[in-house]
Amino acid sequence: MIGIQDRKLVLWNIGVAYIAFLIGTFCGLLQVFIRNDALDLPAWLDYYQILTAHGVLLALIYTTFFIFAFFIAGMSKTLGNFGPKVSLFAWLGFIVTLIGTVLATIMIISGKASVLYTFYAPLKASGWYYVALALVVIGTWLSSFALIGHYIAWKKRNKGQLSPLFAFMTISTIILWIIACLGVVTTVVFQYIPWAFGWVDTINVELSRSLFWYFGHPLVYFWLLPAYIAWYVVIPKLVGTKVFSDSLARFSFVLFILFSIPVGFHHQLTEPGISSFWKFLQVVLTFMVIVPSLMTAFSMFATFEISGRKKGGTGLFGWFTKLPWKDVRFTSIFIAMAFFIPGGAGGIINASFQMNELVHNTLWIVGHFHITVGAPVAMTFMGITFWLIPYLTGRKFTKQLQKLAFIQVISWTIGMLLMSTSQHILGLLGAPRRTAYSGYNGHPSTLDWFSGILSNHVTMAVGGTILFISAMLLIYIVANLLFVSPKAKLKKDFVEFPIAESDTSHTPKFLENWWIWIGVAVALIIMAYALPLSDLIHNAPGSRGHITW
Numbered sequence: 001m002i003g004i005q006d007r008k009l010v011l012w013n014i015g016v017a018y019i020a021f022l023i024g025t026f027c028g029l030l031q032v033f034i035r036n037d038a039l040d041l042p043a044w045l046d047y048y049q050i051l052t053a054h055g056v057l058l059a060l061i062y063t064t065f066f067i068f069a070f071f072i073a074g075m076s077k078t079l080g081n082f083g084p085k086v087s088l089f090a091w092l093g094f095i096v097t098l099i100g101t102v103l104a105t106i107m108i109i110s111g112k113a114s115v116l117y118t119f120y121a122p123l124k125a126s127g128w129y130y131v132a133l134a135l136v137v138i139g140t141w142l143s144s145f146a147l148i149g150h151y152i153a154w155k156k157r158n159k160g161q162l163s164p165l166f167a168f169m170t171i172s173t174i175i176l177w178i179i180a181c182l183g184v185v186t187t188v189v190f191q192y193i194p195w196a197f198g199w200v201d202t203i204n205v206e207l208s209r210s211l212f213w214y215f216g217h218p219l220v221y222f223w224l225l226p227a228y229i230a231w232y233v234v235i236p237k238l239v240g241t242k243v244f245s246d247s248l249a250r251f252s253f254v255l256f257i258l259f260s261i262p263v264g265f266h267h268q269l270t271e272p273g274i275s276s277f278w279k280f281l282q283v284v285l286t287f288m289v290i291v292p293s294l295m296t297a298f299s300m301f302a303t304f305e306i307s308g309r310k311k312g313g314t315g316l317f318g319w320f321t322k323l324p325w326k327d328v329r330f331t332s333i334f335i336a337m338a339f340f341i342p343g344g345a346g347g348i349i350n351a352s353f354q355m356n357e358l359v360h361n362t363l364w365i366v367g368h369f370h371i372t373v374g375a376p377v378a379m380t381f382m383g384i385t386f387w388l389i390p391y392l393t394g395r396k397f398t399k400q401l402q403k404l405a406f407i408q409v410i411s412w413t414i415g416m417l418l419m420s421t422s423q424h425i426l427g428l429l430g431a432p433r434r435t436a437y438s439g440y441n442g443h444p445s446t447l448d449w450f451s452g453i454l455s456n457h458v459t460m461a462v463g464g465t466i467l468f469i470s471a472m473l474l475i476y477i478v479a480n481l482l483f484v485s486p487k488a489k490l491k492k493d494f495v496e497f498p499i500a501e502s503d504t505s506h507t508p509k510f511l512e513n514w515w516i517w518i519g520v521a522v523a524l525i526i527m528a529y530a531l532p533l534s535d536l537i538h539n540a541p542g543s544r545g546h547i548t549w
């Protein structure tokens, strides 16, 4: 059991994550009804205000707080309790991130920041909104430094040893995060803040977008890698085996550091101001990420097969039935992985130079990120929640709560299937994303496209409603595990922190030489970004701000 101080910190992080989840999913519910023309908002509330809150609170805030909760718990578990300095930094990080979050939320709710979670210029929010975003990032850096400090202290005590897999993966993710944030910090501090407070008149829009996406793509890996940590480190334990290959696991994380940063232009394929050559180069680098992704898929299925056969599964697929389907901690994550198959395939479509033309800015994209972050990442976090909270509070995950958890996971699956499938198809037929209600002025042929069973805003709303009910069920389970469920007394009622054994005897030591990987990553970044960014700095025009709401 990890120390009481560390436990408190983790629980606070989880608490904030789920408050954000509660408000964010409520916004999602409103959105599906507004898009369906079934709900009119009062004059003081605007669709884009709600959509900003939804994107920020779920994609940025829920994920970030949950990820740090998981990291802190895992680092304390595998490397030992935090010392006083590490603890101090981690608390400071939590508090600064929280202040940024509250300030950003106030700005959004008071209608001063309806700029969506990508805050593209020349849309102009209150300067305080950008200050809030900077605080969120700085807070996460403080927490990151705390974890790095903890890791360095462990390394000093264990000279020459490879760190535990959980710690290795956490440090990889944090290195990725710190390098990625350099882009967003640069644009927020040097471009947005001076412009929003009126110290300068114009902003270099294309530069700001490029710096945003330099951060925005690795951001998705900052969400995904913690989920992968659970897949690599927790899942083998739940299915009763060891990590399939320690060196494969470590190497795949190294590849994610290398190939998830120099690729942001794949979000800007339709933008003028960046020549096709640089877009093409970054698209090629984007596709490199398929390698560690398939390595991950391979190791997962190898883990499943080994475990199933050990339990007596025979034939080509007999092992499949032997997996612990009745364990919701496993099943939720298995479904998460299954969602990632169409999710990843959709990603290849989006990143393809030509096919991007077809799906750009349509509801297809919304369908895509709900079956990548909204299902694989979120459902993995749900699976973690079911054991992490009772592990920390010493409460029981009762039979009744386990049943509810199953209903929750299955309803999330059904809701997500309905909502995202309809979004994908509607998008292909031309329904735009980020629009309150679009009936193309009642044009008959368009209305005809949008009146299929799946290609229908009603289907999307039904899916969204099921999702919202599922979200509330999850909040109920979380509240129970935090405050209500009876304390465990018997040994069998205590919930464990599942960490699988990982055999490091064949793992090459250089995999943990971070300077090599940081060096290669920086070289790739310079290659992909130095010339086009310098071109933008010197040649792209500036724009005055616009407040369109």
Ligand code: HEM
Residues within 6 Å of the ligand: 025, 026, 028, 029, 031, 032, 035, 051, 052, 054, 055, 058, 059, 062, 116, 117, 118, 366, 369, 370, 373, 374, 378, 432, 433, 434, 435, 436, 463, 464, 465, 467, 468, 471
């Ligand atoms: C109750 C569950 C949810 C519902 C009903 C829902 C619904 C929606 C809808 C309808 C949109 C599209 C709005 C538009 O483009 O006009 C949207 C956007 C979005 N959703 Fe969700 N969603 C849910 C959960 C989630 C979760 C769990 C995440 C991430 C962890 C997420 C992340 C996003 C993001 C990043 C956007 C894009 C915002 C933007 O374009 O600025 N959503 N959601």
Ligand SMILES: [Cu+2]
Residues within 6 Å of the ligand: 216, 217, 220, 266, 267
């Ligand atoms: Cu991307």
